[in-house]
Amino acid sequence: MKFCVCIKQVPDVQASVQTGRMVLNAYDASAVEEALVVNEGTDDVVDLVLIGPSSATETIRKALAMGASNATHIVVESLGGLDSHAIAHILADHFASHEYDAILTGKQSQDSDSGLAGSMLAELLGIPFATNAVGLKAEGEDLVVTRQGDSGQEIVALKTPCLVTCSNDMNNPRIPSLKGIMGAKRKQIPNKEAASVSALTDVSKSFSPPGREAGVKWEGEAEELVSQLVSKLQNEAGVL
Amino acid sequence: MNSILVYLSVHDARIKRSSLEALSRAREVGKASGMAVEAAILHSAAAEMASVAHAHGASKVFCMANPIFDSHLNAPLIAGLSKVIKMSSPRAVVMASTEGVKDVLGALAIRTDAAVLPDVASFYVTSDEVTCERPVMAAKLLASTTSTHPLVFISVRSGSYEVSEGETVGTVEEVAFDFDEATLGATLREIVQTTGDTVDLSEANVVVAAGRGVRDESGKALVDELASITGAAIGASRAVVETGLFPATAQIGQTGKVVSPELYFAVGISGAIQHVAGMNNSRVIVAINKDADAPIFDVATYGLVGDCFKILPVLNAELRKIIS
Ligand SMILES: Cc1cc2nc3c(=O)[nH]c(=O)nc-3n(C[C@H](O)[C@H](O)[C@H](O)COP(=O)(O)OP(=O)(O)OC[C@H]3O[C@@H](n4cnc5c(N)ncnc54)[C@H](O)[C@@H]3O)c2cc1C
Numbered sequence: 353m354k355f356c357v358c359i360k361q362v363p364d365v366q367a368s369v370q371t372g373r374m375v376l377n378a379y380d381a382s383a384v385e386e387a388l389v390v391n392e393g394t395d396d397v398v399d400l401v402l403i404g405p406s407s408a409t410e411t412i413r414k415a416l417a418m419g420a421s422n423a424t425h426i427v428v429e430s431l432g433g434l435d436s437h438a439i440a441h442i443l444a445d446h447f448a449s450h451e452y453d454a455i456l457t458g459k460q461s462q463d464s465d466s467g468l469a470g471s472m473l474a475e476l477l478g479i480p481f482a483t484n485a486v487g488l489k490a491e492g493e494d495l496v497v498t499r500q501g502d503s504g505q506e507i508v509a510l511k512t513p514c515l516v517t518c519s520n521d522m523n524n525p526r527i528p529s530l531k532g533i534m535g536a537k538r539k540q541i542p543n544k545e546a547a548s549v550s551a552l553t554d555v556s557k558s559f560s561p562p563g564r565e566a567g568v569k570w571e572g573e574a575e576e577l578v579s580q581l582v583s584k585l586q587n588e589a590g591v592l
Numbered sequence: 593m594n595s596i597l598v599y600l601s602v603h604d605a606r607i608k609r610s611s612l613e614a615l616s617r618a619r620e621v622g623k624a625s626g627m628a629v630e631a632a633i634l635h636s637a638a639a640e641m642a643s644v645a646h647a648h649g650a651s652k653v654f655c656m657a658n659p660i661f662d663s664h665l666n667a668p669l670i671a672g673l674s675k676v677i678k679m680s681s682p683r684a685v686v687m688a689s690t691e692g693v694k695d696v697l698g699a700l701a702i703r704t705d706a707a708v709l710p711d712v713a714s715f716y717v718t719s720d721e722v723t724c725e726r727p728v729m730a731a732k733l734l735a736s737t738t739s740t741h742p743l744v745f746i747s748v749r750s751g752s753y754e755v756s757e758g759e760t761v762g763t764v765e766e767v768a769f770d771f772d773e774a775t776l777g778a779t780l781r782e783i784v785q786t787t788g789d790t791v792d793l794s795e796a797n798v799v800v801a802a803g804r805g806v807r808d809e810s811g812k813a814l815v816d817e818l819a820s821i822t823g824a825a826i827g828a829s830r831a832v833v834e835t836g837l838f839p840a841t842a843q844i845g846q847t848g849k850v851v852s853p854e855l856y857f858a859v860g861i862s863g864a865i866q867h868v869a870g871m872n873n874s875r876v877i878v879a880i881n882k883d884a885d886a887p888i889f890d891v892a893t894y895g896l897v898g899d900c901f902k903i904l905p906v907l908n909a910e911l912r913k914i915i916s
Contacts, residue, residue, distance in 0.1 A: 436710075437701070462729075465726075466708075471696070471697070472698040474699060484691060502603065503792070504785040506664060506782075510778045553709060557736050558728065559734055567893040567894055569896075578907045585876070
């Protein structure tokens with residue numbers, strides 16, 4: 353299958369202080385991994401496209417180092433004013449001149465958690481899609497997707513060309529090998545301007561929500577701990 | 593243009609509680625901004641559920657009865673909802689942020705030319721604008737987000753609002769579903785039920801969640817027992833789902849589900865930011881962890897520092913006495 357994976361560079365939310373460290377979106381890393389696995393033993397390409405600032409090149413190189421074929425960098429110095437709607441339109445413009453059997457995206461970005469760009473893109477391109485995939489298999493002309501639904505897993509067969517958004521529950525992305533890293537360094541990454549688009553939503557401010565206060569913490573023997581807890585649950589919390 | 597349409601998700605021929613939460617909120621907002629509230633049910637037994645929608649504030653209920661909606665497949669749902677949205681012509685469409693809704697939201701927005709405010713913790717609608725607050729950065733931050741687009745979709749995180757009833761006299765409008773299967777592009781092969789749970793995790797009053805500290809089958813048995821005594825749904829961290837001990841449908845957090853029960857037990861869970869993102873709106877949090885410095889204790893109401901294999905047998909015995 354000829355794949356293209358849409359990837360994004362995001363701040364590392366795990367860092368306890370805002371370090372400013374940028375990483376490959378974890379969901380996208382799983383999408384890259386899955387495309388590579390599906391294509392193992394074939395000559396089919398796994399291409400990449402990223403929308404982001406010039407400094408995001410390092411993230412593209414990381415995904416290339418995993419084994420992806422070629423990448424396009426759509427340079428947008430600040431993603432600030434772009435919502436999922438705008439991103440989907442920029443990507444749709446890119447795919448108007450690039451054909452693939454399957455486009456993969458992460459199921460959401462770790463920073464904005466919107467989970468919309470993939471399915472919006474599919475609709476703009478008029479192709480079938482599935483979201484929140486945890487498994488992928490090529491079957492002739494079809495891509496068979498296992499997706500995590502509300503109360504179980506749904507297995508859907510999509511006619512190609514199609515689009516799938518991937519969960520990080522899909523796989524554990526490989527650590528690039530030294531050979532992969534060296535190879536990725538030598539690759540040309542063509543830059544491209546973004547189509548002009550407009551956002552339909554606007555973030556006016558972001559703030560820390562009033563955090564929970566830590567409650568009480570007990571140490572001791574199991575019997576003691578349990579009797580303290582049960583008494584609090586009954587008399588203070590009123591939940592028993 | 594001057595109404596709010598609420599899409600009601602159905603599970604086991606029952607409207608989901610999270611959808612009724614969204615409808616209850618829409619009724620309040622509609623009352624304050626002078627907008628009518630309508631609802632949409634897409635299910636073979638839609639008509640039988642219309643009275644529930646009326647009781648929670650919908651003046652008109654669009655019922656699209658077709659068995660194709662009874663198991664989730666995105667293409668027909670998008671086609672069906674687009675039709676209802678055209679008929680209702682609302683200012684905003686409100687829905688519960690279920691996996692089913694997440695699957696259709698983006699494509700539906702493109703098809704109907706709507707802006708989307710996804711996975712919000714709160715929202716408000718006026719004829720000029722729709723505003724919301726939504727968690728971002730693994731719920732470390734809340735982002736106030738606005739749209740002035742003429743049609744706005746809002747998906748609401750479960751547990752953000754209480755279910756409440758209004759006194760609404762309503763009508764039902766049956767809508768025919770005319771869908772060309774040839775345009776489907778996708779077929780549902782199979783639904784693999786990974787949980788035999790009786791309690792729906794995202795709607796449970798009590799959740800017992802297991803982490804990597806639960807370790808093995810014997811730990812799982814203790815967790816299952818605590819859940820059965822307290823009538824809880826079982827949740828899990830990503831790390832313990834990865835071991836295969838618990839199904840992925842049980843995963844709570846940024847990748848998994850959002851829960852906000854009255855009582856949440858975190859057993860052998862460290863409290864990584866991506867896990868806490870899915871449970872920090874629980875009213876009472878009990879953490880059991882042998883590491884006194886585990887970050888889960890920063891959000892726990894009651895923290896028990898110790899080995900869950902020692903604590904759970906005692907806790908189960910004690911709770912059994914009280915609850916039975
Ligand atoms: C993009 C992204 C999305 C993610 N989404 C999610 C998500 O949705 N949900 C989620 O949970 N995680 C998610 N994660 C993973 C998350 O970062 C953590 O790795 C995960 O939550 C850890 O699970 P855990 O607490 O069970 O395991 P660990 O962090 O390994 O913690 C195990 C805990 O058990 C305790 N323990 C061990 N033995 C015992 C014992 N006998 N008795 C008592 N305590 C014991 C230990 O002290 C430790 O604190 C995500 C990560 C990323 C990058």
